[in-house]
Amino acid sequence: MELGDPLSTGIVTRVTSKAITVAFEESRDGMLSLDRESSYRLLKLANDVTYNRLKKALNTLKQYRGGPASGLIDVLFFSSDPTSFSETKPLKFYNDSLDTSQREAVSFSLAQRELAIIHGPPGTGKTTTIVEIILQAVQQGLKVLCCAPSNIAVDNLVERLAGYKAHILRLGHPARLLEPIQRHSLDAVLARSDSAQIVADIRKDIDQAFAKTKKAQDKGERSHFLSEIKALKKELKQREETAMTAALTRASVVLATNTGASSDGPLKLLPEDHFDLVVIDECAQAVEASCWIPLLKAPKCILAGDHKQLPPTIISHKAAASGLSLSLMERLIERYGEKIVKMLTVQYRMHEAIMQWASSEMYSGRLTAHPSVAQHLLKDLPGVTSTEETTIPLLLIDTAGCGLLELEVEDEQSKGNPGEVQLAGLHIQALVEAGVKARDIAVVAPYNLQVDMLREHLCHRYPELEIKSVDGFQGREKEAVILSFVRSNRKGEVGFLAEDRRINVAVTRARRHVAIICDTRTVSSHGFLQRLVAYFSQHGEVRTAFEYLDSLVPENYSHESQGERRQGTKPPEARPAAGRKPKAAAAAKAAPRKRETPFSPSTSGPGGESQRTKDATNTFKSTLLAFLESSEAQLDFPPSLSSHDRMLVHLLAEEHGLQHGSSGEGKERYITVRKKEPGQPPAPSAATPSLQRPLPQLQEPPGEAPAPVETGGSSEGSGKVDLKSLHLERVQREKARREEMARKLQEPGAGLQGGSKKKDKSEAKGKPAVKTGAERATEEDIDALISAAIKADNTCGFPRCKASVTTLGQLCLHCNRRYCLSHHVPEVHGCGEKAKAHARQRISREGVLYPGSGSKDKSLDPTKRAHLQRRLDKKLSELTSQRKSKKKDKEK
Ligand SMILES: Nc1ncnc2c1ncn2[C@@H]1O[C@H](COP(=O)(O)OP(=O)(O)OP(=O)(O)O)[C@@H](O)[C@H]1O
Numbered sequence: 101m102e103l104g105d106p107l108s109t110g111i112v113t114r115v116t117s118k119a120i121t122v123a124f125e126e127s128r129d130g131m132l133s134l135d136r137e138s139s140y141r142l143l144k145l146a147n148d149v150t151y152n153r154l155k156k157a158l159n160t161l162k163q164y165r166g167g168p169a170s171g172l173i174d175v176l177f178f179s180s181d182p183t184s185f186s187e188t189k190p191l192k193f194y195n196d197s198l199d200t201s202q203r204e205a206v207s208f209s210l211a212q213r214e215l216a217i218i219h220g221p222p223g224t225g226k227t228t229t230i231v232e233i234i235l236q237a238v239q240q241g242l243k244v245l246c247c248a249p250s251n252i253a254v255d256n257l258v259e260r261l262a263g264y265k266a267h268i269l270r271l272g273h274p275a276r277l278l279e280p281i282q283r284h285s286l287d288a289v290l291a292r293s294d295s296a297q298i299v300a301d302i303r304k305d306i307d308q309a310f311a312k313t314k315k316a317q318d319k320g321e322r323s324h325f326l327s328e329i330k331a332l333k334k335e336l337k338q339r340e341e342t343a344m345t346a347a348l349t350r351a352s353v354v355l356a357t358n359t360g361a362s363s364d365g366p367l368k369l370l371p372e373d374h375f376d377l378v379v380i381d382e383c384a385q386a387v388e389a390s391c392w393i394p395l396l397k398a399p400k401c402i403l404a405g406d407h408k409q410l411p412p413t414i415i416s417h418k419a420a421a422s423g424l425s426l427s428l429m430e431r432l433i434e435r436y437g438e439k440i441v442k443m444l445t446v447q448y449r450m451h452e453a454i455m456q457w458a459s460s461e462m463y464s465g466r467l468t469a470h471p472s473v474a475q476h477l478l479k480d481l482p483g484v485t486s487t488e489e490t491t492i493p494l495l496l497i498d499t500a501g502c503g504l505l506e507l508e509v510e511d512e513q514s515k516g517n518p519g520e521v522q523l524a525g526l527h528i529q530a531l532v533e534a535g536v537k538a539r540d541i542a543v544v545a546p547y548n549l550q551v552d553m554l555r556e557h558l559c560h561r562y563p564e565l566e567i568k569s570v571d572g573f574q575g576r577e578k579e580a581v582i583l584s585f586v587r588s589n590r591k592g593e594v595g596f597l598a599e600d601r602r603i604n605v606a607v608t609r610a611r612r613h614v615a616i617i618c619d620t621r622t623v624s625s626h627g628f629l630q631r632l633v634a635y636f637s638q639h640g641e642v643r644t645a646f647e648y649l650d651s652l653v654p655e656n657y658s659h660e661s662q663g664e665r666r667q668g669t670k671p672p673e674a675r676p677a678a679g680r681k682p683k684a685a686a687a688a689k690a691a692p693r694k695r696e697t698p699f700s701p702s703t704s705g706p707g708g709e710s711q712r713t714k715d716a717t718n719t720f721k722s723t724l725l726a727f728l729e730s731s732e733a734q735l736d737f738p739p740s741l742s743s744h745d746r747m748l749v750h751l752l753a754e755e756h757g758l759q760h761g762s763s764g765e766g767k768e769r770y771i772t773v774r775k776k777e778p779g780q781p782p783a784p785s786a787a788t789p790s791l792q793r794p795l796p797q798l799q800e801p802p803g804e805a806p807a808p809v810e811t812g813g814s815s816e817g818s819g820k821v822d823l824k825s826l827h828l829e830r831v832q833r834e835k836a837r838r839e840e841m842a843r844k845l846q847e848p849g850a851g852l853q854g855g856s857k858k859k860d861k862s863e864a865k866g867k868p869a870v871k872t873g874a875e876r877a878t879e880e881d882i883d884a885l886i887s888a889a890i891k892a893d894n895t896c897g898f899p900r901c902k903a904s905v906t907t908l909g910q911l912c913l914h915c916n917r918r919y920c921l922s923h924h925v926p927e928v929h930g931c932g933e934k935a936k937a938h939a940r941q942r943i944s945r946e947g948v949l950y951p952g953s954g955s956k957d958k959s960l961d962p963t964k965r966a967h968l969q970r971r972l973d974k975k976l977s978e979l980t981s982q983r984k985s986k987k988k989d990k991e992k
Pocket residue numbers: 197198199202220221222223224225226227228229448449575576
């Protein structure tokens with residue numbers, strides 16, 4: 101295809117995951133039309149308008165001599181000190197509910213001669229204060245130019261000012277403005293003006309003249325019409341400019357984005373000294389160069405913002421390092437300090453407990469919570485009942501030691517943590533079940549990959565839930581905010597989280613409840629985060645992710661209710677409810693846990709708990725070392741060990757290349773450790789024969805059962821062998837075996853091909869290999885057949901999930917099958933055991949103890965096994981008859 105001139109150009113006004121909205125200029129000769137049966141191509145062009153405007157402003161600044169902004173420029177570049185007006189009369193406030201700090205900020209700003217800064221921490225009514233300042237300035241007869249870096253921030257101000265009588269005018273492309281704002285736009289104002297009719301008439305004349313030129317008989321006639329058109333166009337331009345100038349002059353407040361205030365736009369129509377005051381909101385989020393576009397237009401500026409929140413995003417590290425990321429506001433505060441700043445100190449958003457952390461970390465302890473919000477909790481919202489979750493402002497869900505590691509992605513920018521996705525889901529479920537509306541909840545994560553994974557997992561269930569990156573949520577608020585910090589690694593790498601301002605923004609979005617999901621061990625390598633964790637431990641509720649693990653790990657099949665949960669009903673333990681918290685003794689009695697809490701952190705914080713772990717580790721270590729040196733072949737630990745201690749022993753045993761297993765049930769359970777015979781290949785774990793692994797799927801149609809699980813020595817290993825290559829080898833073998841199976845299946849008469857999926861249209865042609873009752877092939881063969889059949893399928897490997905995995909699927913290295921993003925987490929689809937084993941291998945390889953990735957003992961008692969075996973048989977025969985009847989249908 102050939103690229104000609106564009107039919108039209110336009111600007112993008114909205115982008116969603118499904119659609120892109122573009123506002124087009126009038127197209128050339130009406131070539132661009134939706135009526136036409138043709139397709140169009142959109143080309144994204146680099147827009148250098150902004151860049152050129154910034155550059156132009158800086159050049160103007162450099163050459164600036166003697167204009168109205170001279171005095172201000174001197175102050176902003178420190179060649180003269182800021183001054184204030186001597187006499188000021190008391191103000192009569194438009195908004196009489198302003199608090200003291202807001203009133204002081206208003207008075208101070210008006211009294212300053214060149215420069216005032218309003219520092220507005222989260223929820224302190226910065227916009228409210230600016231609106232009052234603007235109204236006061238207008239009342240004094242001043243002309244105000246009001247700007248902000250983003251359209252949304254400007255619109256916010258327009259909306260708030262529109263409630264008063266001031267004449268406001270919004271510059272900017274109408275397509276970029278919110279609908280209620282559009283009537284304040286320059287175009288709308290012009291359309292309503294007296295000259296609108298005249299302008300329309302001239303346009304009509306021009307069109308007519310054009311039509312005449314086409315019909316013109318000779319050259320003379322044509323050139324006559326052409327010069328008429330030229331004259332008309334000149335008149336049109338003059339008329340339009342006159343109307344624009346009138347509208348601009350009449351307005352008391354002109355609002356635009358920083359770059360929208362450029363002199364290449366309508367503002368060039370105004371005299372140089374038209375404005376008396378420039379107000380820049382969200383100034384800490386603007387690059388300084390963009391501020392200079394409006395700043396050059398007045399002798400005084402008032403800057404508002406919060407430099408303790410995120411600065412503008414600077415893509416170039418070099419530019420950032422050379423100072424581009426330092427905002428004008430911060431630069432001025434660094435130099436002039438308190439004498440040019442007024443801070444707003446009463447906040448109207450957060451529960452006191454949420455605010456207090458931010459206040460002492462970021463705002464020198466100066467914030468107070470307005471009584472209307474100081475104690476508000478989720479339970480106070482209409483329709484919300486009192487539960488453990490809705491009565492606490494602060495919750496920390498600690499994944500330390502739970503093996504919920506971040507995904508290992510090469511890209512430093514994109515990190516994900518599937519375990520935290522699950523935990524977020526469970527907490528949301530608890531909140532929603534208590535009556536909190538999904539639209540009042542936000543899930544916020546610092547990494548885009550995690551945001552995507554959270555969306556994938558939660559969006560369809562809670563369409564109104566908002567899931568955003570921290571940076572994308574700045575300036576917003578929600579009743580409940582769930583933060584997923586993502587990072588969980590042994591190196592204590594925190595990446596993005598190391599930006600204190602990002603954490604400040606994240607936490608201060610919450611009004612009544614903030615839940616942090618994080619690995620306290622990983623993030624505690626960073627002082628600021630460690631203090632955050634300590635604050636939450638001291639003032640909030642701490643839960644360990646272990647307390648949610650019943651729901652996290654579906655292969656805990658000793659609970660009959662598992663199957664019910666899958667089908668959507670809610671068994672008692674699906675939601676971690678009362679009794680999860682160790683200290684809630686009464687509640688614990690009401691709903692006794694099936695499994696003791698393996699790891700109960702003291703509320704005194706992670707410090708104490710890790711010390712305990714360390715002590716216990718040392719004790720077990722010396723016991724094991726003594727055993728290694730002894731001639732004994734087996735060592736039994738007493739059943740009195742807590743499950744956390746048992747976990748430690750498992751880990752240590754692994755670290756020292758010992759075989760280990762659990763025996764006994766419940767309170768009687770104890771650990772046995774055995775020495776490995778030299779040269780013996782790692783033995784399969786006795787506790788996990790193959791039948792037990794794919795149990796989750798036994799309750800589903802077996803046609804959708806998982807691949808047979810290799811029981812090789814995956815969960816065992818001494819640190820000496822190269823476990824990774826062993827593992828890879830095994831994966832290879834498994835793959836070859838599958839391919840072999842698949843080939844066999846393709847041979848005519850092999851049967852079963854693709855037939856196990858109900859919706860699959862390519863029905864089996866041959867004779868089913870599986871027959872009822874006694875004729876049944878061996879279990880292993882069936883498993884293999886089923887797995888091969890499923891492998892050929894393009895849908896997610898999780899039972900009942902019909903999501904396509906052709907583009908978005910993820911391969912599980914443990915079972916070698918593809919899953920959609922909701923089910924690719926090993927724990928979710930039944931590979932949890934293997935994933936943990938894998939994690940443990942890494943622990944022993946790297947020699948670092950990482951408590952918690954130890955496995956739960958899933959061995960079933962013989963009765964249950966028999967029961968499950970019966971169920972498997974039943975399902976298989978169902979499957980067989982199903983296939984038979986389908987085949988019949990087809991033959992009809
Ligand atoms: N003096 C006050 N009395 C009662 N409520 C107030 C007062 N000042 C602000 N608020 C309330 O606090 C909330 C935040 O106000 P506003 O939108 O002005 O804050 P902001 O500081 O601009 O917000 P952000 O923190 O997002 O920048 C609003 O709901 C507003 O009604």
